[in-house]
Amino acid sequence: MRDPDALIARAGVRGDPDRDQHFLVDDRVLNRLPTYLESEALRASDEGCEALRASDEGCEALRASDEKREAIDRTHLLEIGGGTGALTDRLLALEETDEVTVVERDPDLAAFLREEFRDEIDAGRLTVIEADALEVELPDFTASVSNLPYGVSSEIAFRLLPERRPLVLMFQQEFAERMVAEPGTSEYGRLSVSTQHYADVELVESIPKEAFSPPPAVQSAVVRAVPRPPEYEVDDEAFFLRFVKALFTQRRKTVRNAIRNTAHISGLEEPDAVVDAADEELLKKRPDSVTPAEFAELAALADRIGERTD
Numbered sequence: 335m336r337d338p339d340a341l342i343a344r345a346g347v348r349g350d351p352d353r354d355q356h357f358l359v360d361d362r363v364l365n366r367l368p369t370y371l372e373s374e375a376l377r378a379s380d381e382g383c384e385a386l387r388a389s390d391e392g393c394e395a396l397r398a399s400d401e402k403r404e405a406i407d408r409t410h411l412l413e414i415g416g417g418t419g420a421l422t423d424r425l426l427a428l429e430e431t432d433e434v435t436v437v438e439r440d441p442d443l444a445a446f447l448r449e450e451f452r453d454e455i456d457a458g459r460l461t462v463i464e465a466d467a468l469e470v471e472l473p474d475f476t477a478s479v480s481n482l483p484y485g486v487s488s489e490i491a492f493r494l495l496p497e498r499r500p501l502v503l504m505f506q507q508e509f510a511e512r513m514v515a516e517p518g519t520s521e522y523g524r525l526s527v528s529t530q531h532y533a534d535v536e537l538v539e540s541i542p543k544e545a546f547s548p549p550p551a552v553q554s555a556v557v558r559a560v561p562r563p564p565e566y567e568v569d570d571e572a573f574f575l576r577f578v579k580a581l582f583t584q585r586r587k588t589v590r591n592a593i594r595n596t597a598h599i600s601g602l603e604e605p606d607a608v609v610d611a612a613d614e615e616l617l618k619k620r621p622d623s624v625t626p627a628e629f630a631e632l633a634a635l636a637d638r639i640g641e642r643t644d
């Protein structure tokens with residue numbers, strides 16, 4: 335494996351925090367990141383699963399995870415923000431990976447990646463795209479592992495999640511906690527509902543600042559997202575997400591008042607008609623204790639009888 339500090343030295347750069355450049359320099363973290371495309375039990379088995387095998391429950395989990403491993407297609411990995419290529423190198427080393435595509439906005443870093451990985455590019459295993467990840471046409475990737483530029487991590491995540499591919503993404507810790515939060519917690523909000531609409535998400539590891547050069551201001555965390563259909567029906571996804579956004583602008587209010595007060599955001603002409611028809615128990619709740627399925631139920635009702643303006 336290429337040494338991350340040596341890559342930075344060869345590139346002759348210093349990460350610029352103003353351009354979201356915090357390079358991973360901890361080998362153990364770099365080596366672990368691609369393994370999050372596998373389940374916990376499987377990773378444990380790779381690290382020596384004797385203890386796991388000793389318990390029936392563990393062996394059951396191991397069998398289940400073997401099935402999951404089959405299901406995750408790692409043939410074409412996408413990395414957003416290649417930097418000096420330390421993670422790229424680990425992705426290229428994966429047995430099942432035929433192809434890696436890296437998107438890097440910084441022209442100097444993109445040029446360095448092309449030089450450093452010339453053999454892999456010539457072999458057709460690596461493509462370096464110099465572009466803004468918010469604008470580039472995404473390739474037909476099967477999964478993504480990325481240490482995201484924090485300034486635009488939300489926008490990038492919501493470009494990737496609708497692609498419905500397995501994702502292993504690094505975020506700021508607090509953002510990651512909000513993505514995976516459960517109803518009834520202080521972290522639960524629009525971000526949790528929107529994220530969990532697309533995937534089962536899990537915060538798999540917190541990463542200290544010292545794992546990066548230069549260190550960011552706050553701790554980071556890795557989120558694994560495995561796509562699945564939501565457990566509820568949504569006819570109009572854009573309206574569902576807008577309705578959730580609207581209600582969470584009033585997270586301290588009851589759902590009843592939140593529906594009435596946010597018609598300018600949700601686009602409902604007749605919010606009172608929705609309130610009159612909705613379940614009383616649900617109307618008494620506050621948005622931060624409403625489950626995604628309950629939001630979907632309310633959004634479907636609003637869509638049917640709320641007379642949308644759009």
Ligand SMILES: C[S@@+](CC[C@H](N)C(=O)[O-])C[C@H]1O[C@@H](n2cnc3c(N)ncnc32)[C@H](O)[C@@H]1O
Nearest residue numbers: 356357358415416417438439440466467481483
């Ligand atoms: C946190 S660093 C990660 C670098 C490398 N993958 C690593 O783990 O060491 C984020 C990288 O994204 C790049 N970047 C910042 N904004 C970007 C954007 N909008 N589109 C693509 N790349 C971007 C930065 O230049 C930087 O190289």
